[in-house]
Amino acid sequence: MGTVFKESAIRSGLVSQRQMAKVVDKIGAEDDALIAATLVKSGLLTEYQAQQLHTGRTKLTLGPYLITDWIGQGGMGQVFKAVHKVMGRECAVKVLPLEKSTALSRDSFTREIRLQAGLDCPFVVRAYDAGRDGNVHYLVTEYVPGTDLRKLVRRGGPLSMNHAALVISQAARGLQYAHDLGLVHRDVKPGNILVTPEGHAKVSDIGLAAWSMGLDDDPRAGKIVGTADYLSPEQIRNPRAIGPASDLYSLGCTLYYTVTGKVPFPGGDSKSKCKRHCEQTPWHPRKFAPDLSEDFVDTIADMMEKDPSRRIATATEVAERLEIWCTTSFEVDRPIERQAWTAPPIGMDDGQEFGTSGADGPAVIGSGQYSSGLQGSSQQGSGNPGSKVGMVPSDSSMPLVLDQPVDPSMPRERRKPFPVGFVVGLMLGIVLGALTALYCVREYFTQQ
Numbered sequence: 001m002g003t004v005f006k007e008s009a010i011r012s013g014l015v016s017q018r019q020m021a022k023v024v025d026k027i028g029a030e031d032d033a034l035i036a037a038t039l040v041k042s043g044l045l046t047e048y049q050a051q052q053l054h055t056g057r058t059k060l061t062l063g064p065y066l067i068t069d070w071i072g073q074g075g076m077g078q079v080f081k082a083v084h085k086v087m088g089r090e091c092a093v094k095v096l097p098l099e100k101s102t103a104l105s106r107d108s109f110t111r112e113i114r115l116q117a118g119l120d121c122p123f124v125v126r127a128y129d130a131g132r133d134g135n136v137h138y139l140v141t142e143y144v145p146g147t148d149l150r151k152l153v154r155r156g157g158p159l160s161m162n163h164a165a166l167v168i169s170q171a172a173r174g175l176q177y178a179h180d181l182g183l184v185h186r187d188v189k190p191g192n193i194l195v196t197p198e199g200h201a202k203v204s205d206i207g208l209a210a211w212s213m214g215l216d217d218d219p220r221a222g223k224i225v226g227t228a229d230y231l232s233p234e235q236i237r238n239p240r241a242i243g244p245a246s247d248l249y250s251l252g253c254t255l256y257y258t259v260t261g262k263v264p265f266p267g268g269d270s271k272s273k274c275k276r277h278c279e280q281t282p283w284h285p286r287k288f289a290p291d292l293s294e295d296f297v298d299t300i301a302d303m304m305e306k307d308p309s310r311r312i313a314t315a316t317e318v319a320e321r322l323e324i325w326c327t328t329s330f331e332v333d334r335p336i337e338r339q340a341w342t343a344p345p346i347g348m349d350d351g352q353e354f355g356t357s358g359a360d361g362p363a364v365i366g367s368g369q370y371s372s373g374l375q376g377s378s379q380q381g382s383g384n385p386g387s388k389v390g391m392v393p394s395d396s397s398m399p400l401v402l403d404q405p406v407d408p409s410m411p412r413e414r415r416k417p418f419p420v421g422f423v424v425g426l427m428l429g430i431v432l433g434a435l436t437a438l439y440c441v442r443e444y445f446t447q448q
């Protein structure tokens with residue numbers, strides 16, 4: 001017996017008085033749980049909506065969108081599944097919460113909306129609409145069923161070379177599309193690559209961290225935007241000097257994570273990660289995935305080249321290099337299931353999750369070069385301590401912890417071919433020398 005649910009359901013507008021009376025009549029009881037279950041079964045409510053109504057929440061709309069489910073928590077805000085009340089189209093709605101609604105975040109949001117609105121590529125998440133409901137700003141994008149690459153790896157372990165190549169090459173195609181339009185993503189990471197159950201991959205959040213090259217009205221120009229685990233060395237040294245190549249470095253780190261299940265520089269704080277991006281090479285990927293071929297490892301290494309001028313040149317080239325591992329059909333190795341986010345197990349360090357929110361969104365930190373010390377005020381990443389650049393301690397004199405031993409056989413330090421000619425020559429020399437010595441000794445004794 002209870003009334004909260006019934007009252008909320010009617011007040012929310014999701015269920016009419018008549019519909020409610022019919023259900024109560026049908027089940028012959030006033031039991032909230034039973035009424036809710038019946039309404040869910042009949043398709044009038046979703047499980048999520050019923051849950052919310054039980055708690056007394058009645059506002060389940062954002063502008064003309066009806067919230068049907070909760071998808072996840074990101075660095076910027078929550079993401080919901082929704083349906084347009086009139087058009088009936090399913091979509092994803094990203095909300096900018098009130099407490100984070102600063103002038104800077106609103107500007108970023110408006111920028112994302114404008115940029116995304118102009119993108120039309122099968123490998124990029126499409127933007128449909130944007131709006132404001134009271135003080136809440138929201139962005140409506142295409143809903144991509146499935147999961148993101150980070151969750152895929154966390155739940156099922158590293159992907160095979162074929163599966164990884166399939167996902168990353170599509171992401172590369174999406175990035176090339178953006179690069180051709182003069183956009184740099186700046187926050188390429190596994191969490192921003194959405195993968196459908198059919199194996200179709202799409203890059204998300206392009207507008208969130210992207211900025212138009214050459215536009216100097218970008219409120220974030222000159223600030224580091226990105227997640228420490230995937231930041232390129234040039235992005236760390238001088239955030240103004242980034243270009244499409246920076247996305248390729250981040251995509252290389254993403255590929256490394258996809259096939260090994262490890263970020264390239266695990267452990268340590270963001271400052272330490274940044275230093276290692278600039279100065280060290282990661283463990284050889286075969287340490288974690290022994291079956292990776294030499295060519296595959298070389299492709300990762302060429303994407304993660306520290307010097308942008310020596311890095312693999314374009315996203316198209318990345319896609320082409322990965323093509324030989326792409327299976328013809330979009331067959332995936334494992335079933336994909338979307339679930340609500342769960343808190344990561346404590347102590348598990350894939351380098352991305354330290355907080356309880358599970359968010360790994362972009363961090364915006366104070367401007368300035370890495371060498372001059374990063375400032376610690378994060379505008380957006382405050383919900384996720386640890387892995388964000390925004391959480392870098394402001395004390396630039398703090399010693400940098402280098403807890404990552406350097407493996408001599410890391411990607412860039414490729415093994416030199418075995419010097420067969422030299423060894424054969426040396427052995428011939430030794431044999432000839434020995435024969436000559438023997439001959440001399442023999443001559444000496446015959447002359448005696």
Ligand SMILES: Nc1ncnc2c1ncn2[C@@H]1O[C@H](COP(=O)(O)OP(=O)(O)O)[C@@H](O)[C@H]1O
Nearest residue numbers: 072073074075076079092142143144148360361
């Ligand atoms: N368009 C979408 N369709 C389906 N799921 C999405 C979409 N956009 C984001 N998500 C899901 O919501 C989660 C949070 O997204 P987001 O706010 O972009 O996180 P982040 O700030 O870490 O990039 C993502 O990990 C993803 O699984």
Ligand SMILES: [Mg+2]
Nearest residue numbers: 191192204205
């Ligand atoms: Mg995202």
